[in-house]
Amino acid sequence: MEGVDHLAHERNKSEFDVDAMKIVWAGSPHAFVVSDRISKLVASDPGFRKDNRSTLSRKELFKNTLRKAAYAWKTIIDLHLSEEEAAKLRFYVDEPAFTDVHWGMFIPAIKGQGTEEQQQKWLPLAYKMQIIGCYAQTELGHGSNVQGLETTATFDPQTDEFIIHSPTLTSSKWWPGGLGKVATHAIAYALLIVGGREQGVHGFIVQLRSLEDHSPLPGMTVGDIGMKFGNGAYNAMDNGVLRFDHVRIPRNQMLMRVSQVTCEGKYKQSDVPRQLVYGAMLYVRQTIVADASCALSRAVCIATRYSAVRRQFGSQNGGPETQVIDYKTQQSRLFPLLASAYAFRFVGEWLKWLYADVTQRLQANDFSTLPEAHACTAGLKSLTTTATADGIEECRKLCGGHGYLCSSGLPELFAVYVPACTYEGENTVLLLQVARFLMKTVSQLGSSKKPVGTIAYMTRVEHLMQCRCGVQRGFAELSADLVEAAVAHCQLLVVSKFIEKLQQEIPGKGVKQQLEVLCNIYALFLLHKHQGDFLSTGCITPKHAALANDELRSLYSQVRPNAIALVDAFNYTDHYLGSILGCYDGNVYPKLYEAAWKDPLNESVVPDGYHQYIRPLLKQEIRTARL
Numbered sequence: 001m002e003g004v005d006h007l008a009h010e011r012n013k014s015e016f017d018v019d020a021m022k023i024v025w026a027g028s029p030h031a032f033v034v035s036d037r038i039s040k041l042v043a044s045d046p047g048f049r050k051d052n053r054s055t056l057s058r059k060e061l062f063k064n065t066l067r068k069a070a071y072a073w074k075t076i077i078d079l080h081l082s083e084e085e086a087a088k089l090r091f092y093v094d095e096p097a098f099t100d101v102h103w104g105m106f107i108p109a110i111k112g113q114g115t116e117e118q119q120q121k122w123l124p125l126a127y128k129m130q131i132i133g134c135y136a137q138t139e140l141g142h143g144s145n146v147q148g149l150e151t152t153a154t155f156d157p158q159t160d161e162f163i164i165h166s167p168t169l170t171s172s173k174w175w176p177g178g179l180g181k182v183a184t185h186a187i188a189y190a191l192l193i194v195g196g197r198e199q200g201v202h203g204f205i206v207q208l209r210s211l212e213d214h215s216p217l218p219g220m221t222v223g224d225i226g227m228k229f230g231n232g233a234y235n236a237m238d239n240g241v242l243r244f245d246h247v248r249i250p251r252n253q254m255l256m257r258v259s260q261v262t263c264e265g266k267y268k269q270s271d272v273p274r275q276l277v278y279g280a281m282l283y284v285r286q287t288i289v290a291d292a293s294c295a296l297s298r299a300v301c302i303a304t305r306y307s308a309v310r311r312q313f314g315s316q317n318g319g320p321e322t323q324v325i326d327y328k329t330q331q332s333r334l335f336p337l338l339a340s341a342y343a344f345r346f347v348g349e350w351l352k353w354l355y356a357d358v359t360q361r362l363q364a365n366d367f368s369t370l371p372e373a374h375a376c377t378a379g380l381k382s383l384t385t386t387a388t389a390d391g392i393e394e395c396r397k398l399c400g401g402h403g404y405l406c407s408s409g410l411p412e413l414f415a416v417y418v419p420a421c422t423y424e425g426e427n428t429v430l431l432l433q434v435a436r437f438l439m440k441t442v443s444q445l446g447s448s449k450k451p452v453g454t455i456a457y458m459t460r461v462e463h464l465m466q467c468r469c470g471v472q473r474g475f476a477e478l479s480a481d482l483v484e485a486a487v488a489h490c491q492l493l494v495v496s497k498f499i500e501k502l503q504q505e506i507p508g509k510g511v512k513q514q515l516e517v518l519c520n521i522y523a524l525f526l527l528h529k530h531q532g533d534f535l536s537t538g539c540i541t542p543k544h545a546a547l548a549n550d551e552l553r554s555l556y557s558q559v560r561p562n563a564i565a566l567v568d569a570f571n572y573t574d575h576y577l578g579s580i581l582g583c584y585d586g587n588v589y590p591k592l593y594e595a596a597w598k599d600p601l602n603e604s605v606v607p608d609g610y611h612q613y614i615r616p617l618l619k620q621e622i623r624t625a626r627l
């Protein structure tokens with residue numbers, strides 16, 4: 001039944017303009033056109049094939065990733081793609097690679113922390129990929145505690161150089177993506193020592209490998225840290241280890257926007273806050289929130305389409321069985337995730353705006369919104385990645401047994417996604433940062449400093465005034481509760497940004513109504529999940545809670561006829577989805593059957609090893625067998 005749309009009856013049911021919703025999801029008509037064109041370009045090019053990934057060995061997988069990255073770069077140059085189109089192309093190629101960190105961290109770190117001169121020198125090389133960079137911050141002994149890093153950068157005024165050194169085993173750089181086998185350069189973070197005085201952790205541009213033959217430069221011991229979670233998946237990335245043995249670099253390779261070391265050995269701080277050293281993390285956390293909506297929507301698209309295809313029980317008079325998407329239990333697990341995907345999309349859009357705004361202010365030496373931007377990026381990164389990782393796993397379960405097959409796309413998606421809960425700031429550690437920000441705000445309530453922006457609501461929460469005096473005491477003791485408060489604050493942010501989105505003009509028949517339903521599901525689902533907190537704090541009564549649950553059930557029924565169209569609006573190609581269960585035409589069973597026969601284990605009917613291990617068992621010859 002190739003060519004038949006098995007989900008056509010579902011698509012016919014929808015009550016809104018899907019094409020208009022595609023534009024809302026993409027962000028603008030222009031963004032939609034670019035995304036649509038580039039995703040189709042990648043999907044139709046056999047050079048970007050990815051369906052064989054799970055059967056490759058680590059070395060084959062890695063080499064294939066190198067080939068794809070080179071091929072992507074050639075395509076970008078041959079087709080004269082703009083920066084926006086090139087970024088989309090890398091996104092749709094959909095393979096973790098050194099390029100993520102080069103474009104996503106190395107370049108932003110130079111832009112944010114480098115002086116004009118440094119940017120002019122290094123950025124053109126990086127943009128043309130004449131150098132490949134990584135972001136070497138984390139060490140074997142410390143990741144979260146950045147101030148605890150042990151690598152040293154000691155200034156030598158005699159030669160006008162820094163000596164970069166790894167004094168202990170635990171000071172070995174450990175984890176940086178791209179470092180293991182590819183990067184030619186790193187932004188390495190090290191404790192600056194000038195004239196015998198420690199001046200805190202700073203970033204340095206360090207060349208790692210020869211630009212002629214790729215061999216490590218003298219004083220560098222560098223390699224890959226080994227296999228990671230999930231067989232294929234994130235193993236395409238060469239996360240690395242690096243030790244420095246008194247490596248010398250010129251003084252002008254310290255990133256000097258925030259602070260400078262002069263040739264006389266004087267340490268000077270600009271009037272910009274030293275937190276700007278963490279600027280690259282601010283940037284990446286913001287991109288991670290946008291990525292969360294992509295990963296979650298992908299899993300939800302797979303689970304929703306498959307739930308409409310899959311039938312179990314309930315046949316009446318020999319008619320078809322019930323589509324599992326019609327079970328209320330399936331809906332109550334699936335539709336909040338669908339709503340979350342949309343919610344994260346819109347909060348991601350807002351965060352992008354917030355980041356652009358804080359960047360503009362920083363350039364004009366206005367640092368007033370930096371703490372809020374830090375709290376928002378850290379908190380939303382934590383909230384959205386946790387919910388997305390959990391959501392992908394829930395989608396796998398929603399697909400029953402077939403969800404466990406690699407051809408469902410879900411195991412790989414989970415394995416690639418789940419480290420987002422750890423990298424770029426471990427999620428609990430980041431929530432503690434939000435909690436600290438909230439508690440600082442509470443301690444200032446009643447003073448002349450009024451909370452503004454995302455914390456303006458705190459003036460309206462009367463009982464917070466009573467907490468003021470004790471907030472700086474007992475932070476550690478109460479940290480588990482404070483983390484919950486931080487999550488609640490972030491959830492409020494997500495809900496309020498969804499509501500703000502709905503206050504805008506949204507064209508297209510029925511589009512706004514669908515988004516209103518999803519927004520209400522997102523908010524009421526949270527209320528339902530945290531009912532205990534709402535009840536115990538007296539924010540709602542048991543009657544409210546019961547009403548909310550009734551309303552939630554009714555909202556699920558309203559989503560049901562539109563569910564397939566709502567995931568079609570993500571506009572994902574079958575190539576990008578990488579899932580038989582989620583394929584657009586819903587022709588799942590023949591495709592699953594066909595894919596099984598392509599497994600390397602099915603290349604012969606009698607497996608390798610039969611004569612050595614199976615036959616001796618069957619023939620009772622195991623004692624004499626040579627094992």
Ligand SMILES: CCCCCCCCCCCCCC(=O)SCCNC(=O)CCNC(=O)[C@H](O)C(C)(C)COP(=O)(O)OP(=O)(O)OC[C@H]1O[C@@H](n2cnc3c(N)ncnc32)[C@H](O)[C@@H]1OP(=O)(O)O
Binds near residue numbers: 147
């Ligand atoms: C297109 C691209 C796609 C991109 C995708 C790429 C994916 C790539 C793949 C994945 C690649 C993965 C790549 C990777 O994983 S790269 C490695 C990422 N590593 C981390 O994220 C480490 C996590 N730890 C930290 O961030 C900090 O040390 C924390 C936050 C725990 C503070 O620890 P500590 O308690 O010791 O504090 P302090 O003394 O150092 O500083 C305290 C002061 O600084 C303020 N502060 C703190 N942080 C920031 C900030 N960021 N902006 C602005 N301000 C900030 C803070 O509010 C406080 O201010 P105040 O209260 O004193 O006023």
Ligand SMILES: Cc1cc2nc3c(=O)[nH]c(=O)nc-3n(C[C@H](O)[C@H](O)[C@H](O)COP(=O)(O)OP(=O)(O)OC[C@H]3O[C@@H](n4cnc5c(N)ncnc54)[C@H](O)[C@@H]3O)c2cc1C
Binds near residue numbers: 138428
């Ligand atoms: C796939 C992947 C890619 C990465 N890529 C890079 C990269 O390119 N460059 C780079 O520099 N790094 C990279 N990292 C490292 C990453 O940024 C760190 O692993 C991360 O910041 C967490 O730090 P950690 O490993 O020290 O965790 P830890 O801090 O040791 O966390 C262990 C546990 O301790 C808890 N904990 C820690 N501190 C506190 C506290 N103060 N209060 C309460 N609980 C606490 C945490 O919540 C966690 O449960 C990568 C990591 C991964 C997994």
